[in-house]
Amino acid sequence: MKMIITMIKPERLDDVMAELRASEIRRITVFEVRGYGEQMGHKEIYRGQEFEVKLNPKIQLEIACNDEFVEPICKAIEKGARAPGGGAIGDGKIFVLPIEEAIKIRTGERGSVAI
C-alpha cells in the first residue's frame, strides 16, 4: 500500500481529476494549501504599499492506493498537472510513501482490501 502526496497549481486540479477518472481512480482527498518552491512568491499592492506574497496558493492531493496503482496514478497526475506547452516552474511535485496499515471504518476491514 502506498500514499501518494502531490502539490499542484490550483488551476490544474480539474485536469488532474479528469485524468485520474480516466484511469479509473476514484479515491482522492484534496486540500487547499500554500507554499513555494522554485517559483517563489509574487508582488501585490494594497492601498499603495507594495508587498511580497511569499506563499502561493497550491492544491495538495492525497491518494492512498495498492501498489499496482502507483504508476497509473502518477502518470495521470503528471499529465494533468504539467502546464500546457511542456511544463512550467511551479507545476508541483509528487511524493510516494509507504502505508503501514489501512482500516475501513465502516466494516473494520484491514490491509489492502480497506483501500
Place this chain on the structure above:
Amino acid sequence: MLSKRGVGVAVVLLLAAAPVMAEEMNVALFTANNIWMMVCAALVFMMHLGFACVETGFTQSKNTVNILFKNTFIVALGILTYTLCGFNLMYPGDGGNGFLHFSEFWIANPENGNTADYASGGYTYWTDFLFQAMFAATAATIVSGAVAERVKLAPFLIFSALLVSISYPITGYWQWGGGWLSEAGFHDFAGSTLVHAVGGSAALVCAFLLGPRLRKYSADGKIRPILGHNMPLATIGAFLLWLGWFGFNGGSVLSADPAVTSLVLVTTNLAAAAGVISASIFTWIIFKRPDLGMALNGALAGLVGITAGADQMSPASAILIGAAAGVLVIFSVQFFDKIKVDDPVGAISVHLVCGIWGTIAVGLFGEKASATQLLTQLKGAFSVVAFTMIFSFVFFGLIKVLLGVRVDEKEEVEGLDEGEHGAEAYPNFAGNAGIL
C-alpha cells in the same frame, strides 16, 4: 423656499382660484417637502450600513464582530444622545451668544411643529429631529474606522457618546444652529466641515493617541500593509455611502425644492464619479496598478469634497472638486502612513482632509467664490477642526489615562472578536459550534 418656476405656477393658480385653493397647494407642497426629507433621513440612516461594510472589508477578519458591534452601538447611541441633549444643543433657537447655547433636555414638538409655519413648509419638527439625528450619528461613526483593530471597546464608546452629544452639536450650532459662523457668512451646505471634518478631526486625534497597529511598521520603520479581508464588502459599503449621499446632500436643501434638489444630486454624483476616475488613474500611474481600495476612497473623497458647496457649483466645478479630492485622498493616505498615524480605512484622509478641501473649494469655485469668502471658509474650517481636536485630545486623552484605550498585545494579535466579545464572525469550522 420656492423655486422660480414653482412661484410662477403658484401665482397663476392664485390668480385663477380662490384663496382656499392656495392653501391646499400649500399643504400639498408641505407634504411633498416633508416626504422628501423623511426619505432623505432614511437614506442617511443607510449610510451607517455603508460605514459598517467599508470598515469590515478594509480590516482583518479577526476583528469583524468588534467593528460591526461598534458601528451598531454608535448609531443607536448617537440617536439617543441626540434626543437627550444633542438636538437642543445644536438647534437651541434664538437668544444664544453664538458660541454655546443650550435650551433644554429632551425633544418636544413645539406648538407649530407639525405645521408649515415650523420651517417655511419644508418639514415638520419630528422630521427635522430625525434628519439631524442621522447626521449626528454619521459624525460619530466616522471615527470608528480610524481606531479599528486596536481600540478598547468601552472607553471608545464613552468617547463616542461625548463627541456626538456635546462636541458635534456645539460646532454644529456655530453654523447650522444660527451661531457665530453663520453670522460671519461661512457656507457649509451639508457638512464638509460640520460633519466630515468633525468626525475626521476626532479620528486623527484618536488614531494618534492610540498609536499604530502592531506589525504595521517593521523594525526598521518600513510600512507593512495589513490587508483588509473582504474587498467585495468594502465595495458594497462605498456604494451604499454613495447612495446615502443622495439623502445627505439632497436633504440638506431642507425642502424638496425642485431646482436646488436636482442640482445638488447632480453635483454630488459628478463629484463622486470624478473622484473615482481621478483616484483610479492616479494610482494606475504612480503604483503601475489600478487600486480598488483607493478608487473606493476616491468616490468617498469626491462626495465629502462636494458636500460643502453642492448647492453652489456648476457641473464643471463639481467635477473639478471631486477629481482634486480623489488625488488628494491618495497623497493623504500615504502621508498619514508615513508619519505613523495608522488609519486602516482612510477615514482621516477622506473625511478630514477632503472635508477641509470641500470647505475651501466654496471660496474658490461656484456662486460664492471670492477672496473674502475664501478667508471665511478657512476661518470656519479652522475653528471647527481646532475645537474638535482639542475636545478629542482632552477627553480621549483623559480616558486613555483613566481607563486605557488600547487592548493588550495578546488580544490585538488574537483579534478583538475573541478578546472583546468572545465571538467569531465566521464560525464555520465543523466541531467548533455546539455543545461545550
